[in-house]
Amino acid sequence: MSAITVDIKYTLISFFRNKRVVFWTLFFPIILFLLFGFIFGSQSDSINLYYQDNDGSQVSGAFIQALNTTGAVELKNGSGMDLAQMLRDGKISAYMEIPSGFEKNMALAKLQGNSSGAGIQIYYDKSKSTSMAAISIVEQVASGFNMKTSGTKELITVNANDVATPGMNYFDFLLPGILAICIMSAINMAVAVITHYRDTGVFRKLSTTPFSSLKWIAARIVAWTLVVVISLIMPLLLSWLAFGTHPNINLISVLLIVAGTAMFAGLGIIFANYAKDSESAVTAVMAITFPLMFISGTFIPVENMPWFLQYIANVSPLTYLSNGLRSSMITGNYGDAVMNLVIVGGLGIILFCVGVTVFNWKED
């Protein structure tokens, strides 16, 4: 056996013997998944709803007014904007269109008892957790309107148009975020192991053997990737069995997992190398990864956060990893997935190479 395979073998044996670490690797993702699933999944915070009133009539105005008075949505007049394109670009989560002839159709329906009524179109992106809420609010307002004007007859019908794959709920949204966080733990593994081996003289010992630091990193990146994959198993299983999500595991998502692990492991190596002692290294990593975990499009869509957090999210590598995984595994937006893979892959190669270059287990 080569030294690299020996190192991988014994690293994995050590991992599986340490029951506490195995437990947290398997169950921490699940705890996060359930916790955030139930906290954010049932929450309705301010929802932006763009609209285009192509009818411009008294009735359509009244309907918009009624929506506005609920306070549940933040209405934005989108007349003159290409809302369809904005939705495709992921800039907005949903928009409402009141077609011209709305008032006329409604009057007709009222007179003739024609059940087809006047239609309102909603176009939405199911990958955005807020779009579902927007639809249900519009539906409620519409039925309220129906009640007032005609008792029970459906004068206004709401047609929700899913512009991507159907049936997305918050757990679907959350799953890729959780997976991305699992992958981010490669940074903690790298920092913990490197600082520990430095403190206990393992690196000093290894540097007196023919084993090289380059081979050591090669062995560990394989081991870390395997541990990351193990940590992904439970959230995948849970979302599949309990929440009916069917994550699509394809080449892009696998490449994202590998590139993401390399990216965060590279970051960890760099951190461990420049930190004075193990404690400050671990603290620094915590201080950075902890906030990133929340604001990188993992639990809440980036576009629903305050502008200053959006800036941070835009420079967080975790954002591109979680968005890429979501596009490749859940929404099937492969253009977006490939774009994120390019970013994560590029960062992965750069950070890993920098990490390998600066890493040295010899003393000066």
Added chain:
Amino acid sequence: MEDDVIKVKSLVKKYGNFTAVDNISFNIKKGEIFAFLGPNGAGKTTTVEMLECLRRATSGSVDVLGFDIKKDDFKIKQRIGVLPQDFSAFEWLTVYENIDYFAQMYPKHRDVDIIIKTLDLKDKRDILFRDLSGGLKQRVGVAISLVNDPDMVFLDEPSTGLDPKARRDVWDAIKELKKEGKTVFLTTHYMDEAYHLADQICVLHKGQIIAEGTPEDLINRYGGGNTLIIRGCSQEARDELINAIPDFKNEGSSLMARLPEGDGVTSISVAASIINEGNFACEEIYVKKSTLEDVFLNLTGEKLVQGGK
């Protein structure tokens, strides 16, 4: 000399402006246990790690087993075994697996079970490293330094922080190395360890070698000679004794005198006859040998182990 396995000449190591190793030279003979004795910060680890090709020397020349550390570090690595200071092996691997891990790092290595037998670790073979006592952990460290069947073994403070029983265990392991024909380079700040194990000692202080020789040599040269002590004597007896031997100093009811080197017997017999003839009652009479601790104190005016235990 032909049988010198290590030749160090004018070795210097500077960290910035600070000189950690200050122009030292020494040779180590094949098959001996050679000890660097010195307090914390003396430069022991720095020196040893330069010899192990782990740190770069600022200047000077070092020859290890016939190879130059600047050019042949790869060849040197194949033939030396190292136990770094404060080394701790992998917690979640057994004794066997830990030794096996390091053995497999070498293209050619010894049979792991033979090493385990040599170091008397057979009944601990399948115990996790984390469950071993401190002394056994260090024994495993010594075992790991033997995996490539090295000609030269470096042990950096192998018994620091261990209790007396565990230290004896480690000493036994080190003696075992010598029996196997290895040359051992040991660093320590325990004078009893150096005294007990070493064939040759270099006393290191602030980066410089301040004395060199066998333990007995050093004690004879720098220990300040032996001390004759007579305890529990009456006033009368003490007056008589001080009269006869002016070197005696009063310490309560005891008397102490430094014995002249090579001629302690005269003083002892004079003292004995005075006690005999005067029929004085004295509790005991004995000669205390000086130790390496005294050597260090005499050479530097400082104690070897700060605070002492």
